[in-house]
Amino acid sequence: MENQKDMENCSEKASEEGSVEEKGSRSEAKKEILSWVKVMLIAFLVAFIVSHFIIINARIPSVSMENTIKVGDKVIGNRLAYKFSNPEKGEIVLFVSPENAGQHAGQIFIKRLIGEPGDVIYIEHNVLYINGEAQTEDYVDSWKGNDFKMIYNPELNKMQLYDDISQLNLDDYKIPKDRYFVMGDNRDGSGDSRAWGTVERSAFVAKAMFRWWPLNKISTLK
Numbered sequence: 001m002e003n004q005k006d007m008e009n010c011s012e013k014a015s016e017e018g019s020v021e022e023k024g025s026r027s028e029a030k031k032e033i034l035s036w037v038k039v040m041l042i043a044f045l046v047a048f049i050v051s052h053f054i055i056i057n058a059r060i061p062s063v064s065m066e067n068t069i070k071v072g073d074k075v076i077g078n079r080l081a082y083k084f085s086n087p088e089k090g091e092i093v094l095f096v097s098p099e100n101a102g103q104h105a106g107q108i109f110i111k112r113l114i115g116e117p118g119d120v121i122y123i124e125h126n127v128l129y130i131n132g133e134a135q136t137e138d139y140v141d142s143w144k145g146n147d148f149k150m151i152y153n154p155e156l157n158k159m160q161l162y163d164d165i166s167q168l169n170l171d172d173y174k175i176p177k178d179r180y181f182v183m184g185d186n187r188d189g190s191g192d193s194r195a196w197g198t199v200e201r202s203a204f205v206a207k208a209m210f211r212w213w214p215l216n217k218i219s220t221l222k
Helices: 002-054 099-104
Strands: 055-059 074-078 092-096 108-115 121-124 127-130 149-153 158-161 179-183 204-213
Touching: 055 108, 055 204, 108 127
Parallel strands: none
Antiparallel strands: 055 074, 074 204, 092 108, 092 204, 108 179, 121 127, 121 149, 149 158
């Protein structure tokens, strides 16, 4: 009788231990799942913050910046660049296109910043002048364009034809405060401030920093 009771007690203990072990393994599995969920949530949060507040990853859809950047290239832009300072001439910038850009209004454009507030921009025989000084633009591969003389008119918010620059009061043609003049490096294949006017300061999204695709053309952008 005693042996039988001992066997029953041992059986009950084994059953209890098995139950405890099973509960313990389930608890460990839940902890591991929760751990993975936390890691995934943190990774998602970090990716969201980086992509929306720190950098922008952009694919180039048009020829407007050739040969500096070509169709299909992918570039990284710094979203923080213009949070604490203004864009500067010569920088390659990403911005929200203005309403005057027609069907492309509101899209992210990439161009080169040419003129700042207070500058006078005009073009003669495919030579760019800023405040009366002809610009040497090594990044422009070719510019056939036309033989017109054009000056940016802030009142019209676009370029207008002129005959003789000396006959104009250039103070009337200065880029207004908080406005910027942009152009594509492919002057013959770019829609830009020549057609749809200047860009508001608040429209700038990021400064283009480097091209990362294609991999054999990784380089900083200048």
